[in-house]
Amino acid sequence: MDATAINDSGAGRTAASITLENVGKVYPDGTVAVGDISMEVRAGELAVLIGPSGCGKSTVLRMLNRLIEPSKGRILIDGEDIAAQDPVELRRHIGYVIQNVGLFPHQTIRANVGTVPRLLGWNRKKTRARAEELLELVGLDPARYGGRYPHELSGGQRQRVGVARALAADPLVLLMDEPFSAVDPIVRGRLQEEFLRLQAAVRKTIVLVTHDIDEAVRLGDRIAVLAEGGRLLQYASPADLLSEPASAAVGEFVGNDRGVRRLTVTKVRDAMRPMGQIEDIERLPTVDAGGTLYDALSVMLTSDALNVVAMQDGKPVGTISRSLLFDVPNRQAAART
Ligand SMILES: Nc1ncnc2c1ncn2[C@@H]1O[C@H](COP(=O)(O)OP(=O)(O)OP(=O)(O)O)[C@@H](O)[C@H]1O
DSSP: OOOTTTOOOTTSOSOOOEEEEEEEEEOTTSOEEEEEEEEEEOTTOEEEEEOSTTSSHHHHHHHHTTSSOOSEEEEEETTEEGGGSOHHHHHHTEEEEOTTTTOOTTSOHHHHHTHHHHHTTOOHHHHHHHHHHHHHHTTOOHHHHTTSOGGGSOHHHHHHHHHHHHHTTOOSEEEEESTTTTSOHHHHHHHHHHHHHHHHHHOOEEEEEESOHHHHHHHOSEEEEEETTTEEEEEEOHHHHHHSOSSHHHHHHHOTTHHHHHGGGSBHHHHOBOTTSSSOGGGSOEEETTSBHHHHHHHHHHHTOSEEEEEETTEEEEEEEHHHHHHHHHHHHHHHO
16 A cells, blocks of 8 residues: 555645534534534544444534634634634645545536546546545555446445545545445455555655444544533543543443453553463464454454464464453553553
8 A cells, every 4th residue: 555645645644633622513403412522633643532322523624624613612622723714725724535435426426536636637647646536545446446436336345435536635634524434344344454554655744433342443543432411431542442441421321341352452562561461382283473362362262262373473472361361450450651
């Protein structure tokens, strides 16, 4: 995946920080959609907004690109108040991906991806080259898919086109409103994985709305849990959110299975013990050192083993024992104090 060409925004920046200061939104009918939210998303970070239906997630997202104006507070992008900026100009730096993508049905995939560059006045050659580069980046062969129309693609492929289109003008910020919810769970898992790889390459500042706590834990650098009335209950890393929910309400929201879920946020290589303490290494099942403790647990359960060997580049590099897995919460808590 070649990301170098993506990182060529005029000002030399590739991502921007986002700051919300006491932001609130009351709709004209009196509905308090967002109460009083203060939070910061660092440049290059992926923040997830999660919470029950109607808690104001989309409203927060749409205030960031001024599709909705806040009733109070300030929103700063790279330290500059967006209220003072021209909304059209602002949106040129902000990609927006929504649930059903909203591709133009009568335009080819290539033309859809080139929409914003065209609006920016790029010439045909440059726009086409950019569209092809982006399609490749999201894993769609431009020669095969570029000339097709949206209805000739699967839901998952359309979703990737939506992401490519949002990245086309090299935005500083990417807003994503339930981007993966319209596809089935298997495709969804694959898209999430691809998306993580893409984000590792392009490092945009991303705010992503979801209903799905697993998706939040998997994708987020930090997770904002919202409650009805747009109240921010907690804003923390996935590991902190799972190990130390700030209130009973957050604990309930992240689920009773959060102990298991927590295993999904710790990498094998960060928790393994050095080799040498376990006998019969060659008879033990293996797990990739880049996998998570959840993967290690799954291997243990399917092979009925008490230990697994972590492998990297075909070589054993450490071990994980079942007791170590059960010890993770305590180790994480101890590491913090
Ligand atoms: N234009 C509007 N006028 C009045 N109330 C609105 C308007 N748009 C949204 N709301 C209300 O504001 C609240 C927050 O809506 P919002 O769409 O931000 O929630 P959400 O968390 O994104 O919900 P969901 O997860 O169901 O998409 C809801 O109670 C909704 O009914």
